[in-house]
Amino acid sequence: MKFSKLSFYSNPVQEVITKISLNFRKILFKNYLQNLGPGYYQYNLQRYSGPHRKICYAAEKSMYFNINGNLTACCRNRSYILGKYPENTVREFWESEKRKELRRTLKANDFSKGCFQCKNSVENGNFDSVQALVYDNIPTDKKHPTMLEFALSSKCNLNCIMCSDECSTSFLSEQGSSLEKGVYEDSFVNQLEEFIPHLDQVRFFGGEPFLIPIYYKIWERIVAINPDCKINVQTNATILNDRIKELLKKGNFIIGVSIDSFNKNTYETIRRNANFEKVMHNVEYFAEYAKLKNIHLGVAVCPMKQNWEELPEIVLKCDKLDANVYFNPVWHPTKCSLFFLSSSELQQIYKKLYEIKLPDMLDIEKKNKYHFDCFLFQLTKWQQEKLEEETIWKQLKIDKNEWPNIVLQDIQIVLIHKIKMYLTEKKNANEHEISIQINKIISVLKRFNDGPLLRETLLRLIEIPPEAFSYDILNDRDPDSP
Numbered sequence: 001m002k003f004s005k006l007s008f009y010s011n012p013v014q015e016v017i018t019k020i021s022l023n024f025r026k027i028l029f030k031n032y033l034q035n036l037g038p039g040y041y042q043y044n045l046q047r048y049s050g051p052h053r054k055i056c057y058a059a060e061k062s063m064y065f066n067i068n069g070n071l072t073a074c075c076r077n078r079s080y081i082l083g084k085y086p087e088n089t090v091r092e093f094w095e096s097e098k099r100k101e102l103r104r105t106l107k108a109n110d111f112s113k114g115c116f117q118c119k120n121s122v123e124n125g126n127f128d129s130v131q132a133l134v135y136d137n138i139p140t141d142k143k144h145p146t147m148l149e150f151a152l153s154s155k156c157n158l159n160c161i162m163c164s165d166e167c168s169t170s171f172l173s174e175q176g177s178s179l180e181k182g183v184y185e186d187s188f189v190n191q192l193e194e195f196i197p198h199l200d201q202v203r204f205f206g207g208e209p210f211l212i213p214i215y216y217k218i219w220e221r222i223v224a225i226n227p228d229c230k231i232n233v234q235t236n237a238t239i240l241n242d243r244i245k246e247l248l249k250k251g252n253f254i255i256g257v258s259i260d261s262f263n264k265n266t267y268e269t270i271r272r273n274a275n276f277e278k279v280m281h282n283v284e285y286f287a288e289y290a291k292l293k294n295i296h297l298g299v300a301v302c303p304m305k306q307n308w309e310e311l312p313e314i315v316l317k318c319d320k321l322d323a324n325v326y327f328n329p330v331w332h333p334t335k336c337s338l339f340f341l342s343s344s345e346l347q348q349i350y351k352k353l354y355e356i357k358l359p360d361m362l363d364i365e366k367k368n369k370y371h372f373d374c375f376l377f378q379l380t381k382w383q384q385e386k387l388e389e390e391t392i393w394k395q396l397k398i399d400k401n402e403w404p405n406i407v408l409q410d411i412q413i414v415l416i417h418k419i420k421m422y423l424t425e426k427k428n429a430n431e432h433e434i435s436i437q438i439n440k441i442i443s444v445l446k447r448f449n450d451g452p453l454l455r456e457t458l459l460r461l462i463e464i465p466p467e468a469f470s471y472d473i474l475n476d477r478d479p480d481s482p
């Protein structure tokens with residue numbers, strides 16, 4: 001294989017400057033953010049590029065285009081929508097008042113505009129899953145975005161057990177529906193052209209990115225106009241053809257593969273339609289590519305009921321591949337998500353995984369062990385949350401095992417009780433504020449007709465942390481509206 005020599009740093013001078021600035025930041029910004037509350041001081045110290053003045057730079061550096069044409073600052077902030085394509089042009093997004101407003105809000109370290117996930121991850125000590133980390137290291141250019149993120153299509157060849165028709169077209173074809181039509185066409189690619197020279201980094205998500213035709217058009221433009229631009233692609237590693245190999249040679253690609261097991265049976269049970277041997281062959285190719293570029297391959301893992309016992313083995317395999325492993329928490333479906341286990345089951349999993357000692361001599365081993373420890377920390381948080389929830393059920397004398405027979409009124413009581421506890425303990429709300437918010441929730445609930453859908457929705461709401469839905473419900477807004 002012969003690839004262009006470019007590595008993660010554009011040149012050795014930049015690498016040295018980055019390292020010096022890291023040391024300066026450690027001295028200058030050490031005490032920033034600590035007035036925001038528990039977790040923030042520690043988070044700031046542990047950021048990969050050292051402490052910063054602000055918690056998030058997404059709105060001043062980047063734009064995220066999603067499959068419906070919605071534009072947001074990042075993939076996690078789905079409720080604060082900056083505009084919609086094709087009604088707005090890419091330039092209009094960049095110049096929009098809403099983006100400036102979000103930028104001002106984040107400058108004040110205020111998370112009220114849809115940033116509950118980052119807030120939650122920092123306050124729960126799950127620093128590894130703070131999305132804001134992605135934007136720390138990206139350079140700033142006041143006039144242009146320096147990063148763009150794309151999730152333009154859900155075209156995918158797999159049918160993974162934790163996925164759904166929202167993310168993969170294979171579910172649509174399975175259901176007999178026609179394949180989704182993207183809103184993005186050639187004129188979108190043309191509009192990107194004026195931004196490409198200023199980009200430091202772009203990120204592509206699917207579906208499966210290597211199956212999405214418009215991505216090839218964007219990659220070809222980037223490679224022609226700004227070959228130094230880092231092109232991150234998160235792939236399921238099932239597709240590797242000559243066209244991709246040619247692009248990899250010309251561009252500065254950073255590949256992340258999604259693998260949830262290195263065991264054929266487990267892998268093919270989770271990643272339905274994939275062929276284990278073929279994927280492993282492709283992973284080796286991508287690992288070799290990363291090595292030649294002097295960067296690390298990324299391996300994204302979904303820890304679930306089906307594969308949690310194999311997680312230490314996955315870490316060891318990634319150490320060998322010289323790949324960075326990342327654990328993405330899985331919240332649904334219930335048949336996969338560890339979050340839906342009882343507190344005692346979570347405790348047992350934690351105990352078993354904690355007892356396994358992972359190596360931490362080499363740099364890559366240290367990093368991967370840190371990511372694994374962050375995942376274990378997430379488990380302890382979930383376990384505590386479950387314990388609190390189980391206490392509520394007990395206090396209300398409702399047996400959770402009786403769920404199928406629970407009347408709607410009882411579900412509403414538990415939900416309101418849970419939100420009250422959240423407002424009191426986490427938001428320090430007084431009784432008056434609580435009664436205003438609860439009345440809002442009751443009025444939202446009254447709009448729905450009693451039925452299986454409402455029951456199902458309320459039961460799901462009881463299961464997830466109130467932070468995850470409070471912004472939309474308490475502010476009475478539709479998350480998909482601009």
Ligand code: SF4
Nearest residue numbers: 056074077115118132
């Ligand atoms: S969700 Fe996180 S990364 Fe996204 S804009 Fe908000 S703070 Fe930044």
Ligand code: SF4
Nearest residue numbers: 156158160163168207
């Ligand atoms: S590869 Fe990704 S998008 Fe495709 S089905 Fe699996 S999880 Fe969904």
